[in-house]
Amino acid sequence: MATGSNEPKSRYLQYLELLTGSLDDKKRWRRYKARVKQLPDNYRIAVEALERYLMQFGPADGAGAMAMFHDLADLFEQSAADGTPIRDIFGDDPVEFVETFMANYPLGQYRARERHRFTTAIECAAGENPGREDRTT
Incomplete structure (x- = not known):
């Protein structure tokens, strides 16, 4: 089921990723969680608290989120x-x-x-952008 880095994904894998999200991101998430699990308890507790906060208020999704969590693990591994x-x-x-x-x-x-x-809706409501309706989807 695994494909090499240069191999095109099968239709099945493409469909599966369409439904479930990137399998590579899921693997990266598992590796991140394994790294966090190896931290000393007080660092692990702090990372898990940050993780909860970032899941709610974090700015990134997908690959951006994985980069953020990878950097978080790096920071706490080095700090520990x-x-x-x-x-x-x-x-x-x-x-x-x-x-x-x-x-x-x-x-x-x-x-x-x-x-x-x-911000576009507020601009329109304030009359700063007349005639422009919010059509972003």
Whole structure:
């Protein structure tokens, strides 16, 4: 069922990925979770808390999200190896840390589209963009 990197995907795999999402992303997610599981308890707890936050408010989806989570694992693996205290990673305001962290990643397609739709609707309501209706889909 696996295909080489240069092999075209079978119709079955294309259909399956259409329904379930990228199989490569699922494999990358499992590898990320395995890395997190290997962290010392306090680092793992912090990463899992960040993960929950990022799942709700994170800016990325698909490959962008995987890059973000991969970088998160890198950060905490290195911090654990260096013995960096959790509070030194986050500083006094964990929300400021996570917001700054998220700012380094592109918006997911859905969120970017909704942000655009929202700002366009407000512009129209404020009379700043007359005659333009929100037709973004």
